[in-house]
Each structure stands twice: as C-alpha cells, then as structure tokens.
Amino acid sequence: MDEIIKVYGASWRPDCRRAKRFLALDPNTGFVKGSVDLDDRGLVLTEMGLQTSMQGVFAAGDVRSGSTKQLASAVSEGAAAAIGIRLYPEPLEARPMHEMVGT
C-alpha cells in the first residue's frame, strides 16, 4: 500500500507490512496440539467457563479462540479461568472414589 497520509501538513507513508505481521501472529500452541481442541488458526477452543476440550484444563487470553486480543480481556479471562480452576475439583470431591478412578 503506497497511500500517503497528511496530518496537519505533515506527510507520512504508513508501513502496513507491520500491521500485517501483527495480525498474523501465530499462537504458541504446538505443545497442546492433540491434547486440546484448536481452531484452524491454532487457537485453543473453550466452552463458556473457559474450559478446554480436556477436563480440568482452562485457557484464557490471546491464546483462546474468540478472545478479543485486548489486555483488559486477557486479565479478566485469567481471573475467570482461575475461578474455574478453583471450582473444578469440587464436583470430583463429591463423587465416590470408584467413579473418580474409573473402576
């Protein structure tokens, strides 16, 4: 893109290659591939409570499919995921031991 932008008399040619690179950032999710479901961009799919397809494993922030890629959202999701992690063992504890070990 060769467009020149003029602001208060100053001319400037934006370097759109950087914008393209930013939008194309790849998530570092290779190490969970095959363990949790990812979308076609490699972002982690989660349900409403931020739990991934693997029970007890949560995802929050930019790595999550559908996240806003904004700092405030990432912090908020981190807090929500932490609550999910804290609550996750409670239903397990209420179950009889033989159900938890699958015997």
Ligand SMILES: Cc1cc2nc3c(=O)[nH]c(=O)nc-3n(C[C@H](O)[C@H](O)[C@H](O)COP(=O)(O)OP(=O)(O)OC[C@H]3O[C@@H](n4cnc5c(N)ncnc54)[C@H](O)[C@@H]3O)c2cc1C
């Ligand atoms: C150039 C740029 C400008 C931005 N400007 C804004 C802005 O103006 N306003 C705004 O709201 N947001 C902005 N953002 C987005 C914002 O930075 C992110 O939304 C936010 O940082 C996401 O937080 P996160 O914790 O999900 O991920 P990150 O901040 O990316 O943190 C992930 C961390 O995990 C680490 N990590 C990765 N892989 C592994 C691994 N295998 N093992 C251990 N650690 C690992 C990484 O090193 C990193 O420290 C900007 C982002 C960029 C790149």
